[in-house]
Amino acid sequence: MSSPRVEALRTTLREIYSPRDDLLFHGWHHITFVTRKSLEFAREFDVDVELLEAAALTHDLNFITNVKSSVDDGREIRAEVLSKAGFNEHEIPDIENLVHGSSTEFSGGDISDSSKVLSDADKLFKVLPVSPMILSARYITETKVDIEKWADRIIRDQKPLLDADKYFYTKMAKEKYLTWARLNLEWVEAVKQSLDDPDVQLFLKDCKDLGYI
Ligand SMILES: [Fe+2]
Numbered sequence: 001m002s003s004p005r006v007e008a009l010r011t012t013l014r015e016i017y018s019p020r021d022d023l024l025f026h027g028w029h030h031i032t033f034v035t036r037k038s039l040e041f042a043r044e045f046d047v048d049v050e051l052l053e054a055a056a057l058t059h060d061l062n063f064i065t066n067v068k069s070s071v072d073d074g075r076e077i078r079a080e081v082l083s084k085a086g087f088n089e090h091e092i093p094d095i096e097n098l099v100h101g102s103s104t105e106f107s108g109g110d111i112s113d114s115s116k117v118l119s120d121a122d123k124l125f126k127v128l129p130v131s132p133m134i135l136s137a138r139y140i141t142e143t144k145v146d147i148e149k150w151a152d153r154i155i156r157d158q159k160p161l162l163d164a165d166k167y168f169y170t171k172m173a174k175e176k177y178l179t180w181a182r183l184n185l186e187w188v189e190a191v192k193q194s195l196d197d198p199d200v201q202l203f204l205k206d207c208k209d210l211g212y213i
Contacts, residue, residue, distance in 0.1 A: 002050075002053060003050050003053075004086075005050070005054070005085050005086040005087060006050060006053045006054055006057070006085070008084075008085040008086060009054055009057055009058070009081060009082065009084075009085035009087075010057060012081050012084060012085060013028075013031070013057055013058070013081065014028065016061075016064060016081070017031065017064075020064065022067075023063060023064075023067070024135055024138060024139055024142075025135060025139070026060045026063040026067075030060065030125055031056070031057060031059075031060060033121075033125055034056050034059065034118070034121045034122050034125055035053060035056040035057050035121075036121075037120070037121035037124055037125075038052055038053070038055075038056040038117050038118050038120075038121040039052070039053060039056075040121075040172070041117040041120050041121060041170045041172050041173055042114070042117045043172070044117075044170050044171055044172050045113040045114075045116075045117065045170075046113075047112075047113050047114045047117065048114070051091060051094055051095055051098065051114065052098065052114045052117060052118065054082060054085070054087060054091075054095050055095045055098040055099050055102070055114065055118055056118055056121065058074070058078045058081060058082065058095070058099065059071070059074075059099045059102065059103075059118060059122065060074070061074040061077045061078050061081070062074030062077075064077065065077065070105060071099060071100060071103040071105055072100060074099075075096055078092075078095070078096060078099070079092050079096070082095060097112075097115075098112065098114045098115050098118065099115075099118070100115075101114075101115030101119075102114075102115040102116075102117075102118035102119040102122060103119075104119070104122075104123065104157070111169075116169035116170055117169075117170060119169060120168045120169055120170045120172075120173040121173075123167060123168065123181075124168075124173060124177050124180075124181075126158075126184070127158075127177070127180045127181040127183075127184035127185075128180065129180055129183065129184075131184075132184075132187065140213055141212060141213060144213065147191065147195065147204070147213070148192060148195055151188050151189075151191050151192040151195075152192070154185075154188045155185065155188055155189060155192065158181070158184070158185050158188075159185060162181060162182060162185055167181045168181070
């Protein structure tokens with residue numbers, strides 16, 4: 001059961017997110033998933049669960065104003081909704097630090113246990129086995145993105161972390177979900193490899209002519 005302040009925050013955020021069905025990877029479905037998983041991974045540590053939940057719920061608010069923005073661009077809107085929900089001037093910077101530390105944009109540093117938990121939940125979403133079916137397919141169809149560039153970006157982001165065994169921080173995420181992370185990378189590498197096959201190239205050309213990609 002969440003605190004009354006978190007419930008108030010959730011209500012405000014649901015209103016902000018509900019008209020935004022364009023946020024395929026960072027919409028309300030992502031926020032609620034990451035929040036649930038953060039709370040699950042938090043059982044491994046002694047962390048302030050209320051602040052963690054508030055951080056998880058607000059961690060991607062920067063995408064509300066600009067889909068190409070950076071996590072720190074959400075500082076102002078985060079402070080606004082947190083203050084409205086009753087979080088004070090000492091707690092808001094703590095939540096901001098928690099969110100900042102969890103971002104993969106700044107990964108590699110010495111981050112708090114709460115940031116580790118949020119980071120793992122956020123990264124888990126990227127490697128869910130159902131995501132290629134539901135999100136990646138739609139993303140490629142809607143944006144007509146170059147598949148090779150899309151694959152290159154994912155490999156560039158995920159491979160170094162997996163190779164160095166740094167994809168997840170928490171024991172729980174490593175034990176339960178590392179297989180999914182590895183599988184996702186293998187799948188993307190196979191996608192990239194398949195682009196060299198002349199018959200796959202012809203198949204993709206047909207898909208393009210049909211407007212699928
Ligand atoms: Fe996220």
